[in-house]
Amino acid sequence: MSEPRRLYHFIGGKPTPPDSGEYFPSANPATGEVLYEAARGNHRDIAAAVEAARKAFDDSQWQELSQTRRGHLLRRLGDLIAENAEELARSESLDNGKLLREMRGQLATLPEYYHYYAGLADKIQGDVIPTSDRRVLNYTVREPLGVVGAITPWNSPLTLTGSKLAPALCAGNTVVIKPSEHTSATVLRLAELAVEAGFPPGAVNVVTGFGGEAGQPLVDHPGLAKISFTGSTATGSRIAAAAAGRFIGSTLELGGKSPNIVFEDADVANAATGVVAGIFAAAGQTCIAGSRVFAHRAVYDELLERVSERARSIRIGDPLADDTELGPLAFPDQRDKVASYVDLARSEGARVLTGGRATDGGLGGCFYEPTVLVDVHNGMRAVREEIFGPVAAIMPFDTEDEVVALANDTDYGLAAGVWTTNLARAHRMAARLDAGTVWVNTYRAMSPMSPRQGFKASGVGVEHGTETIKEYTRLKSVWINTDEGPVPDPFVMRG
Ligand code: NDP
DSSP: OOOOOEEEEEEEEEEEEOOOOOOEEEEEEETTTTEEEEEEHHHHHHHHHHHHHHHHHHHHHHHSSSSHHHHHHHHHHHHHHHHTTHHHHHHHHHOOOHHHHHHHHHHHHHHHHHHHHHEEEHGGGOOOOSSSSEEEEEEEEEEEOOOEEEEESSSSSHHHHHHHHHHHHHHEEEEEEOOOOTOHHHHHHHHHHHHOOOOOOOEEEEOOOOOOIIIHHHOOOTTEEEEESSSSSSHHHHHHHHHHTTOOEEEEEEEOOOOOOOOOOHHHHHHHHHHHHHHHHHGOOOOTOOOOEEEHHHHHHHHHHHHHHHHHOOOOTTTSSOOOOOOOOSSHHHHHHHHHHHHHHHHHOOOEEEEEOOEEETTTTEEOOEEEEESOTTTTHHHSOOEEEEEEEEEOOOOOHHHHHHHHHHSSSSSSEESOOOHHHHHHHHHHOOSSSSEEEEOOOOTTSSSOOEEEEEESSESTTTTTGGGGGEEEEEEEOOSSOOOOOOTTTOO
């Protein structure tokens, strides 16, 4: 059997072996086969990457690069991603087990992230402020922060990296990325493409490895000006505390337990498809999974019937095959976590209407059946905590007020879905739901143009759209006295 290939860090524009000389394996979750071994990063690798990023940031060529030119580089990077989309989609699907169809879809959209921020690069500007003193010119400038750290998860590695990297570079920062230990390959390839696009060495660096060994030293590095993180709420909370202690900003996109609400006036067939899309697509491994389904009692039985029937017919198997509908969980521990939550739900009195078992998918991989839980309520741990797997808890409700209270009774506030044909109700629900994104008669829609923010324990700060540029810049206020006369009374504040 041939040795798995080795992946190095990417520091200062080139592949760089790990300081420790150690590597760790990354396996295909559909088959258990080891795909490659990645460099096991430590604090010295992180220090080298932050130093390379700082050098690139301070370099006069980067400092003097026009914003328009920065936009050109981002556009070129988007084009290169498009040219390499099939390779990247396949590599990502092998690494995290998500359907090749889904990863192809993500890769078809990903260039738009870079193209959007390419267009925005020369529109980052300050204002002239009309203070009350006409002899003073006061203007603001949006400056880049310096070295940005990006820590990303395994569920959509390139897309979630794009949400951070594209605006960070657009604003003139340089970046050090620590991808999930489960998905190192495509982010390393992205860093190579950034150099090919013309970004100077050190503008985009990647250190692979484990959260505690490489992620934590990145968060703690004094050279970091900002940290942007997507992952669990528990890790996000630790990162936010560390960042606050050093007075640097953090943008956090964290977990969810999103409600997907079906009213009695909904098109129930469409709503059932939306429920299936919300929780079984990507095997439920998305932060926006619609894991709590609330159905009005008048349509509860019909919705249950439709969703469970579709769940039973979902084709589990090889994520590379065109007709597969559900791939594996990303790694064995994740499957075990899903299984333990379903066991917990059973012990708390839930009934498993369909699914509820781990399987190897006939491939030796770590799959879990699409699962529908009923006889559940908001007090159960399986209904309160993020499972991050294909497990829907379906509950009936009677009134709009009741479902608003149930939907908002969660620590999280990432997203919510509403299925209704009543226009007034649609707007009412959008206003009443305590979630950063509300979808009406659709689910899982996303665009780099549309800002998103997690409320409550689902995050801090905004990703996407023009709003996120504020997260990657600092605001400077400049006062120019245009009066050449004597400076007035030194003991009175000037306005
Ligand atoms: P984590 O939040 O632990 O991991 C996300 C990223 O943070 C990874 O790159 C991880 O590295 C890194 N990391 C872990 N610990 C630290 C640390 N102390 N300092 C800095 N970086 C760190 O999530 P997991 O991958 O462990 O998944 C656990 C659960 O989190 C899932 O079951 C799911 O519920 C939730 N999750 C939510 C996501 C979302 O999109 N909101 C995405 C992923 C997970 P490493 O991979 O090496 O641990």
